[in-house]
Amino acid sequence: MLRSRLHDTRVTAPRQSMPMTMTPTKEFPRIAEILRGDPASRPPSDRHTAAGLRANLEDALYLVSHGRRRSSPLLISPQDLRATFTGVVRQQAPLGRLRGILVAEILRLIAVGFVITDPYLDAVAAWMSTRPHPESKLAFDQLEPDERARLATDVTAHSVVLLQHFGHLQSTWNPRSSVSIIQHLGGGDVIVRDRIDLVVGSSSSLHSSVALFDVITGPLDNSSEAVLNYHALLETLRTGVVPLRVVALSTATGEVLRHDVTTSLLQQAATLVSESIARKWSKP
């Protein structure tokens, strides 16, 4: 009787369990450390590549336009680059979009040393103060209670991963968050837009020190890499100085993608932008 009761309540039979050794997980690579890198190994600032890249883009645009002007400018954004890999411009589900927006707000807060007490509530309060886009605001307001609970859980989980990986950012690195970049090509016929989640370092220093960081709430894929390269290209065109490195963190998987910016990486991004322009130019 006793034997059968034990079998009912225990998963492992008596005397079958063995002592277990638990090893703590490896220390996460800290984003702040990756962004900074080893200051002694930074290359000198490259102030020459930007002009060549712009010329390449203008040449590629001319091959498409043959000098014809557009009545309204063609807009190129990171979504167009993603379409190169997926074949279509993917519209994110409202819940996924809201999660991305709120996690980006958390990044902005921790970049300036703000102590997060409740990730979801803090992110929502910060986002609401910005007078959000009416479409996103409506999507948020129309969430059912269970969807809202799911969003809160999602945002909290992703924020925990972000907080674990981020580390401490020195204020002397001048963190700039949600940095907008807009570039004209072809005399304003093409407007290339971008928004980088976080930029640190200075473009006026003698050695390359600018690092760009993106937080991604989905898994990393080829398109994430392409978007990182796109960030590097636009930052180069904007400041005339090649940034040091680009880094992305997936808060879904904890993976970190890191690339030191090279001329070939920028050329790849310029080729993708040219292809996106060519694809969109021909569409009515």
Add this chain to the structure above:
Amino acid sequence: MTTLQHRRLSNDSLNDFVQPLDLEPFVFSGEHRLRIAENFRRIPSVEHRRLTAWDVEVGAARGTAFAWTPANARRVIGNAGLRRVVSDRAPTCLIGIHDEVDELLLRAATGYARPGSLPHWLSSLHHAARGLVIAEAMTWASVALDALRDIAEPWLVPETDAYYDVAAARTSLRGRRDVIVASSNQQRIVVRIRSGLPTKSSGTGLRSDLAIDGLARPDGAVAQRIVGLWPDAGLVMAVDGTEINVRAGVRSLVRAAVAQQRKSHREVA
């Protein structure tokens, strides 16, 4: 003919633009001020009129009423943080911005802030929203500092924008200025930092700011040049303080007042 110079933003291009010029700046005389006041008086207004370069750039298409957001508070707080760094009162922009926010909150807590003011709005915010205000201000100040760091001439962040009250015309003019590069009192160059992309009317806006900056000074001396910085686009534009540019700036302000008046008439009708 009015002039507008246009270059890509780099340390060299900005340094070139802020070098002292061999140019005798235009000076507003008492007679000029009287004529400007007469022009504004001819445009009747029921309410007190406030004009900025933005009104000149958008004409009568100005949108909804002003309300504070982290994005439009960033310039005031970011510049204040930058001023603390430049004057060695704060070691970094972030510390300067935190100090400034603390001071604004103290002003609100001690009852020195009127409803609708920046301190009053800040004090009403959730602490995370206040964190976002700091993040926005930090971005503004860092971008400005990155662009201005290598300027060879001495520069400062002014305490306030330039304000000029047009006599008996119920009109106030506000000229935005973010940085003043001054090697001497006569050799003064005003720098404005703007978001987004410059438009076709950005040159007109710069001329208006240049004119208001001169009018706001008791001696009426216009800056040698005004430089507009668009860090998002990586572009710099400059307008010299010549008589033609200054006159064009004043004319644009008068036209903006006319456009506002017509718009309010249409709304009433």
